[in-house]
Amino acid sequence: MSQVRVSGLASLAFADLPASASRPAQTTRRLTARLSGKEGWCLLVGLLLLWQLVAWVVPARNRFLFPSPLLTAQALWASLFELGKGTLSSFIILIPGYAAAVVAGVVLGILAGTTRWLERLTVPFTRVVAPVPPTVYVPYAIALLPGFRSAAIAVVFIGAFWPIFVNATAGAASVPQRLRDNARVLGLGKAEYLRRVVFPSSLTHIFSGMSVGLAMSFIMLTVAELFGANAGLGRFVQFYADFADYPRMVAGILFTGAVTFVCMRALDRVRRRALFWQR
Amino acid sequence: MGSAAQPALELDSVSFGYGTGAVLADLSLGLREGEFVSLLGPSGSGKSTVLRLLAGLEIPQRGHIRHRGKPVTGPGIDRGVVFQDYSLFPWMTLTENVVLAIGKAHPQLDRKQRRELAEEYLELVGLADAHGKYPQELSGGMCQRGAIARALAMGAPVLLMDEPFGALDPVNRTRLQDLLLEVWNSSRPARTIVFVTHDVDEAILLADRVVVLGACPGRIIADLDVPIPRPRPRRQTYLLPEFQDLRKAVTEYLQGDMLQRLSAADTVAEAEGI
Numbered sequence: 346m347s348q349v350r351v352s353g354l355a356s357l358a359f360a361d362l363p364a365s366a367s368r369p370a371q372t373t374r375r376l377t378a379r380l381s382g383k384e385g386w387c388l389l390v391g392l393l394l395l396w397q398l399v400a401w402v403v404p405a406r407n408r409f410l411f412p413s414p415l416l417t418a419q420a421l422w423a424s425l426f427e428l429g430k431g432t433l434s435s436f437i438i439l440i441p442g443y444a445a446a447v448v449a450g451v452v453l454g455i456l457a458g459t460t461r462w463l464e465r466l467t468v469p470f471t472r473v474v475a476p477v478p479p480t481v482y483v484p485y486a487i488a489l490l491p492g493f494r495s496a497a498i499a500v501v502f503i504g505a506f507w508p509i510f511v512n513a514t515a516g517a518a519s520v521p522q523r524l525r526d527n528a529r530v531l532g533l534g535k536a537e538y539l540r541r542v543v544f545p546s547s548l549t550h551i552f553s554g555m556s557v558g559l560a561m562s563f564i565m566l567t568v569a570e571l572f573g574a575n576a577g578l579g580r581f582v583q584f585y586a587d588f589a590d591y592p593r594m595v596a597g598i599l600f601t602g603a604v605t606f607v608c609m610r611a612l613d614r615v616r617r618r619a620l621f622w623q624r
Numbered sequence: 625m626g627s628a629a630q631p632a633l634e635l636d637s638v639s640f641g642y643g644t645g646a647v648l649a650d651l652s653l654g655l656r657e658g659e660f661v662s663l664l665g666p667s668g669s670g671k672s673t674v675l676r677l678l679a680g681l682e683i684p685q686r687g688h689i690r691h692r693g694k695p696v697t698g699p700g701i702d703r704g705v706v707f708q709d710y711s712l713f714p715w716m717t718l719t720e721n722v723v724l725a726i727g728k729a730h731p732q733l734d735r736k737q738r739r740e741l742a743e744e745y746l747e748l749v750g751l752a753d754a755h756g757k758y759p760q761e762l763s764g765g766m767c768q769r770g771a772i773a774r775a776l777a778m779g780a781p782v783l784l785m786d787e788p789f790g791a792l793d794p795v796n797r798t799r800l801q802d803l804l805l806e807v808w809n810s811s812r813p814a815r816t817i818v819f820v821t822h823d824v825d826e827a828i829l830l831a832d833r834v835v836v837l838g839a840c841p842g843r844i845i846a847d848l849d850v851p852i853p854r855p856r857p858r859r860q861t862y863l864l865p866e867f868q869d870l871r872k873a874v875t876e877y878l879q880g881d882m883l884q885r886l887s888a889a890d891t892v893a894e895a896e897g898i
């Protein structure tokens with residue numbers, strides 16, 4: 346990427362040189378165009394190969410610490426049922442926590458972004474409380490709340506809430522002037538204005554908050570599960586690490602990664618549907 | 625000066641600026657009920673600002689704005705606006721945009737009636753096929769007609785239109801001029817219209833009165849009645865001596881204002897050649 350940009354700049358700077366001067370840049374660009382969207386997968390396959398190579402080289406007595414891809418795949422296959430159950434139990438925590446964070450973050454964010462005194466009221470919180478890494482609340486939440494599940498839901502909520510709230514506030518505060526004028530001359534009431542103008546106009550911000558929030562919920566979920574769960578994806582990884590079953594542990598990590606990836610992709614699909622009107 | 629004793633819509637010694645500089649200085653303008661006034665002036669002279677003040681989107685720093693005797697303190701559905709950038713909500717279809725406005729202006733109509741009224745007005749502006757389209761799927765001229773349909777459908781007694789036909793081709797332009805006059809004529813009481821345009825012919829053809837703004841700061845440099853009886857069929861009207869005299873007068877006011885601002889000695893000669 347950077348190489349393309351540099352040669353692009355160079356050809357700009359020496360605009361009166363013969364055309365051949367910019368040819369390398371063009372070739373690179375063509376290559377990038379052909380690869381576009383697939384580079385990530387190429388890298389992934391490359392890393393897998395590298396992993397297999399390293400696994401061959403590692404001395405036999407260390408092999409249990411560094412399982413080969415093949416061994417990991419076998420472990421993954423063997424624990425697929427357990428992982429499925431773990432996913433289910435993780436989702437029972439993730440979904441309510443995240444959904445509550447989305448609703449609360451969007452509603453409060455839109456109100457704070459459009460109401461002067463509410464915004465002033467929340468500023469100290471967004472400045473001081475929001476930047477605290479929410480993982481620090483985990484032990485206390487577990488001690489404070491009845492049962493692991495409610496504690497984990499609360500912690501996921503806290504982790505996802507701030508990015509969504511902060512982004513929704515920013516989105517609601519930056520509705521373009523011409524749309525605000527339009528709403529005003531049409532005589533929209535406050536509620537209708539918030540629902541039909543501010544909310545759709547803030548969706549870009551809201552979705553970026555939601556995707557940070559989703560990543561955050563996965564982090565909070567797995568951290569919480571390391572502390573006190575008896576099921577779930579984070580718990581799976583922790584359990585087999587304790588028993589030094591590294592193939593299964595690595596399989597658990599990869600599976601968690603895949604679940605996260607699928608969720609992020611799903612959110613991205615929703616975002617594209619909801620923002621159809623943006624080009 | 626063509627205004628009656630009791631103006632329906634008036635700016636009374638209004639001064640206004642967005643930041644520090646003055647955009648409008650001590651500007652007074654009154655419109656009779658049912659009067660159609662064209663507002664001309666060079667770019668940046670404050671035409672849009674006058675409309676924004678009348679719409680209640682801006683509050684004057686000095687002076688008063690009144691509609692039917694009551695001070696204007698904010699926007700209201702008794703004054704329909706077509707913005708210069710003819711913006712519609714991009715997440716609503718054309719029909720939904722118009723339906724939203726109708727819902728506020730005619731709350732007594734039910735869902736189906738609102739929809740029918742919206743489609744009727746969209747048809748009137750020649751957008752019968754574009755009902756379900758989103759603004760970004762339409763051309764600039766189509767959006768502009770959508771915004772006009774929205775303002776007309778609201779049925780407000782005052783219409784504030786900022787270069788409403790600026791993005792239209794000549795055929796659609798004449799059609800919409802006729803439509804606007806028809807809407808204006810057929811409403812009882814007649815609507816009061818402020819119509820901003822850069823087109824001198826259009827200004828005279830449509831209006832009862834042509835007001836010319838000068839720039840820096842914005843002020844009225846001419847306020848001329850149009851002494852041409854209606855209806856005004858285009859071909860005949862353009863040939864009338866009254867029309868041509870008025871056209872000449874307005875153009876001279878516009879050029880005079882421009883020359884005044886270019887009065888740095890060496891640029892004057894160039895400008896006169898144009």
Ligand SMILES: Nc1ncnc2c1ncn2[C@@H]1O[C@H](COP(=O)(O)OP(=O)(O)OP(=O)(O)O)[C@@H](O)[C@H]1O
Binds near residue numbers: 643668669671674
């Ligand atoms: N939102 C704003 N903030 C600051 N200054 C503004 C703003 N809008 C307009 N102005 C200034 O006010 C003056 C008048 O602007 P206005 O838009 O009313 O002109 P106009 O007559 O409508 O011009 P045009 O024919 O180009 O539409 C200009 O000098 C412009 O720079």
Ligand SMILES: [Mg+2]
Binds near residue numbers: 786
């Ligand atoms: Mg303007």
